[in-house]
Amino acid sequence: MQKHKSIFVFVIILVAVAIAVAVRIPPRLGLDLRGGSQLTIQVKTTDQIREITAERLQDVLKIIENRVNGLGVSEAVVQTAGEDQISVQLPGVNDPSQAERVLGGTAQLEFRTQKPGTEAQFQVELQIRQQLQAEQAALKSSNGDPAAVQKNQESLDRSNAALKDLFAVTGFTGKTSGMPPPTNSHQWLA
Template structure:
């Protein structure tokens, strides 16, 4: 009898502990249960690049990961599939078309010259942008969607203001033969 009570008490303690753990550490649902978007990005060759190397695929993957981070999606997955594809899983993303626009855009490298006499204005604009980016991080942690969208619009305006302090130099990424980070 005493053995049964001890066993019952142990089971009760284990059940209560399990409930507390489930409340404290909720189960993270996968893409199939939570909902979200899954995109497969096909990397195409061009006249200049006739074959996709593993290094180029890794560089594209790094760019896509940066764009996914800019979307503010947590628990995302970016992985290579084959020699010329990337699989991107975005849990909780309700608008796959917007995700596709952000992720599928073509990156373009342009070298710009700063306009003469805009040094002080550039410093001010960079400080404003830095503050907006800090605010964005706080807003993402709070989860206020409207405030995040409004702050993102302000970041876009600030980036545009900084861009207007520069002018084209006529040099683009097409002029590069090979580049690597140091």
């Protein structure tokens, strides 16, 4: 009888420890149970890029991964799906339209030079933009009035446009590959 009693006490203690561990370390739920968004991005050809190669698909995959990292989503999964699609799983992101706007936008790198004589105006515009960004962050963190957030965003957009006007287009863009050549060559691929 004593043997059965000690086994019973041991089992009760073991169950209590298991429950305590399960409560402290919750199981990792999948995207379907935890909630989140899954997007499939179709990579399309353009006038400049007539064929989607594996290399181009990997380039797009890296861009999407960088954008996902910019969203701050933990445990996101970005992978190729077929020859011209990329699947993106974003746990905890319940607004797929926001994720689609961030991930689906077309980015184009463009270099500009500052117009001569605009240095002082640049400093003023930069301070204005920094102040507007701080106000926007404060409004969003305090769940401020949506109209105030929108008004501040419009001011921020005007500030960004004013800053952009201080720079002249150089014609140098990110349309070229910029991939380094093989090791024994002294040229860059463009």
